[in-house]
Amino acid sequence: MSTPAISNTAVFGSTGLVGSQILSTLLGWPSVKVTTISRRAPKAPESATNLNAIVEPDTTAWASKLTSLSPAPHTVFSGLGTTRAQAGGLANQWKIDHDLNVELAKASKASGVRTFVFISSAGTRSFISSRLPYSKMKIGVEDAVRDLDFENAVIVRPGLIMGEREQPRAGQGVMTGLVRGLGYLGQGLQDSVGQDHDVIARAAVRAAQLVAEGKAPSKYWVLEQADIVRLGRTEWVDNKPQTTTTASS
Template identity: 65%
Template sequence: MASNLVLGSTGLVGSNILATLLTDSSISAVHTISRRAPKSTGPTLHATIEADTTQWAAKLAGIKPTPSTAFSGLGTTRAQAGGIANQWKIDHDLNVELARAAKEAGVRSFVFISSTGSDGLLANWLPYSKMKKGVEQTVKELDFETAIIVRPAIIMGDREVPHQGGPFLIGATRALGRWFGLGVQDRLGQEADVIARAAVHAAKIAAEGKAPSKYWILESSEIVRLGRTEWKD
């Protein structure tokens, strides 16, 4: 975990991963590649700003020394992308390209923020699940020393551009948590900062050689455990 790369560092979960890494004194360097500057700053941040995403794989290959761990929270929405085809280019194609570039560069661990249901009964039919499932399969096939797949349910937090229906779902999930207990909320959705901390915590466990498996999947309960219950600042 001495050197890390965060892709999607300006998004909701990615920005929280970046902020978490930048506050960790044991980490010597945090690299980002993004179309605009990340909001978080710090002495260990090395930000590459590149508007042309076709150049990102080459930028990744040029990072020296090679990051030991890469995190990808890269993604967009159908509305922001201008349709499913354009969303697929980012959520699937760009993630796959960058995962392959990371492997070729010598990155040891790859952490991908996926979604619940990516291996469910409808995963081959729902476009969003198909995108996530495709990336997951590629990451597994690339055979990193450790691959960590994080599958949150509803991602709760303040987005710069709210998802269609997102504020309602988040409000309803939090209301259910107040009425019936935090355990109910935890099964339906997780806060973005908790998801980010779970991703970082899991990566640290992997760096210590203590991951429970080479291909480690974090579902909702494990996200909460690693990102909140067992998290230590």
């Protein structure tokens, strides 16, 4: 397995669908130090000696936990997110999906983190969608990350995220079944609507690796659905990224 250019990382949302796959992918490289800060311990093999799992039930303490890390992570991944139902209302969802993500981005910048990777969502900036609360949360975080002026930032915008969640979301199974059904009409059609959680995670990690190698197409790099499929599946062989491909915008 090739050694990535990234060596010191932190992952938020490591117990969630995409975040757990980002964690699993990073742990596959023993040379990569991975710190997680979460309300409960993430699932990880006992053999993962490169994991520093910080359990902190109080999310208001996460930013200070991050800034206390020494040395600071080179790259921070955030797959942090919840639903209105799980959070107990829109106001509480906003505190997690928007406020906490922005706070962690600010703490990352203050700590000297070079690259911030945020798992956002596709289609939030259209004329109609941009007025919805969910879209406003994602747009707000994206804009905050951009304005913080990291050395590099990666925004990952998947469509429907497909995969089995520990806590199923209402209608998720039906939507996933419909999207997978599009695959019978053509893989490209399915890819244009939804992506598997592991593909999204690998795309995020691959993008961070390209950034560390100086191959990112721009300082503020947005991965749309086609980019996710390319980096997370097409250019991913034997559970490791190809090191000979240069990213394109």
